[in-house]
Amino acid sequence: MEREQQKGQLFGLGVGPGDPELITVKALRLLQAAPVVAYFVAKGKKSNAFGIIENYLKAEQITVPLVYPVTTEKLEPPLCYESIIADFYDTAAAQLSAYLNVGRDVAVICEGDPFFYGSYMYLHDRLGARYVTDVVPGVCSMLGGTAVLGAPLVYRNQSLSVLSGVLPHDELKRRLADADASVIMKLGRNFHKVKNVLDELNLSGRALYVERATMQNQRVVPINDVDPMASPYFSLIVIPGEKWQG
Template sequence: MTESMSALTPILGIGLGPGDPDLTSVRARTALERCDRLAHFCKGGRRGNARTIADAIVGADPAREIAMVYPVTTEIAVEDPAYAQALAGFYEACVARLLAEREAGRTVGVLCEGDPFFYGSWMHLWRRLRERVPVETIPAITAMSGAWTAADAPITWGDDVLTVLPGTLPAAELARRLRDTDAAVIMKLGRNWPKVRDALAEAGLTGRAVYVERATMAGERVIPVAEVPAGHVAPYFSLVIVPGDGRRP
């Protein structure tokens, strides 16, 4: 690659979709094939989910990989200032690594499960990179879209209003917002699952709510919330949908 070409080539945020490699866009597949380096977020000692999706498309190639290992995940509470401090330093280090690769004349793509601009870690790199070098984001099917399709549950009808909620909200706030909307998606379950289940019950929505785990991936599970066993531990890749019941001809 010539120096002038390198100066114009953006760092890519590559949206890979909800998990099934067949749901990855043609544009994303082309980027996977052409990038010299593929960076991916992961926990220590584990292969990132986005990298796993990419493996099924272009195969594993350690020479192309940049593993960006989170310094913390659930070890520190999100509201603890130490959490933000640790993540800020981590993202700065990731940016420095990506910029170094680009300065060396290599094309770089950052792998993102779901859509990069929907609760994605890519956004934290994008915010730091966009004033310094060209950056481009390739959109993708979201996890929630994969989930309501897996559940065979149209999410909105007629004039239904859809609200997307993080399970990290306080229980009372979750219940209030659930009562005030026609349809809902609740993300970030994990250890918030018991609180989310209680909020659904308080809002009177347990009967309409559906729990979806690993939508479109191996091990996919779709269960009415009312039938989820007591004591169930929700993994990171899980969410709840509450389909709307609005106007239809």
């Protein structure tokens, strides 16, 4: 009788916000032990996560790019972003299953942390019930961004709000008005709206902007100096809590 094939294990590895030295010892060990390394990448672009770890890979490791069919471009009906992207994750999950089913471990690398807005989560949702999984947390961009600003994020009993720049104007304003300290992610085309809300709440003076935190081409500028037309995807805004003199 044929023995049942032992399945491979799926790893979601956080590789940190950009500086290759900010990967954890555990993620690096598992990365280098994985026969298959998969990563998400936008069409025609270089993957940020892959760029962080490529010098750690060995020649014999198989790399599997999972190329998004769409990113943030506007689609005309009947094209629908949600269904295109769901099909893409189904296909990506099937692609990785082919390795897992023959006993090969697969490491999916994720910039920052896998479960903090990371696309790995969609593979985890699809494959987590069928394979043994292990998620290794990473230093997320929010913390990378705060560290390079040299400003504490939350003092003492303050609470932190993590907000998506995609939120509509009024909702963003309501949540920011209530927060002791905030981080706004996913700026890009939302920058203009976010800046208006900060101005309306008189928060622009306290808000700090960071682009490509911890990467070689990192840029930290006062929010009033940011060109809204040139705000890239890898950027965030930090509004630290009011200083508490300990």
